[in-house]
Amino acid sequence: MNALDGTTADRPEVVTRVRVLIVDDHAVVRRGIRAYLEVLDDLEVAAEAADGQEALEGLESMAAHSELPDVVLIDLLMPRMDGVVATSRITERFPGVRVVVLTSFGEMERVHAALANGASGYLLKDAEPGEVVAAIRAAAKGDVFLDPAVARQLTREIVAPPTGISALTGRERDVLILVAQGHSNQAIADELVISERTARTHVSNVLRKLQLTSRTQAALIAVRQGLLPPQA
CATH class of the missing domain: 3.40.50.2300 (Response regulator)
Structure with missing residues (x-):
């Protein structure tokens, strides 16, 4: 002005x-x-x-x-x-x-x-x-x-979300196998060369997608799906 x-x-x-x-x-x-x-x-x-x-x-x-x-x-x-x-x-x-x-x-x-x-x-x-x-x-x-x-x-994914094991990404399948083998989040992170936080996120995503509440349930699913051999 x-x-x-x-x-x-x-x-x-x-x-x-x-x-x-x-x-x-x-x-x-x-x-x-x-x-x-x-x-x-x-x-x-x-x-x-x-x-x-x-x-x-x-x-x-x-x-x-x-x-x-x-x-x-x-x-x-x-x-x-x-x-x-x-x-x-x-x-x-x-x-x-x-x-x-x-x-x-x-x-x-x-x-x-x-x-x-x-x-x-x-x-x-x-x-x-x-x-x-x-x-x-x-x-x-x-x-x-x-x-x-x-x-x-x-x-x-939103319109037709996959279900069950098919809902998991390749990395999430790897995480599921490691969970089934008894690995901790930190051990998973070390194995996959990712951060512990990212490993924790992957584990949470696996449990959520498979509608599970525990790592033990995840291990059973991995065995049933043939992702690793059953324990002797």
Whole structure:
């Protein structure tokens, strides 16, 4: 408002930028994503990281300077700390930061694990650049954006959910066998090279899908289904 004549002065529109942390163990992928995002007025690449551990360390440093990004765009398969574990820790430690998964793997087991651990989006790496941008913008607003192929699979699960052993993913079958062999959650985690929390989630999913209440019941089911030989 002009103080002299009461008119509104022309002012440049202020664009609120969405700050993004790119996490991928391939430098060429990070550079490609950065190059695309940085030409957009409303997006800004805050930093890059080569794995989940580096991402967490970077976020801790950013938090100390009140410079946390709005969205973390993260791959799943990475050294030191994978994307699922990193997603869980990011959403726990920095609840205001949203996580969008960008990966080559569309298996529903991975989708469920990522979403269960707090991801706000899931995209495959063959997605169009516009879809990646849309997912980042949606996450920044608190919405969820899913790759169309992933969304279709989730819809099929809701409309016609599988039952019994067929409801289990390959990883959940592995977990069921380990449960039947008497492994603890930590032992399962060590065997499958996953976090104890992820192992615990898999065990819970197995019991829920099979409508069981105990690990002993799960062991009996595994024997009856021929997943492991009966005890002598």
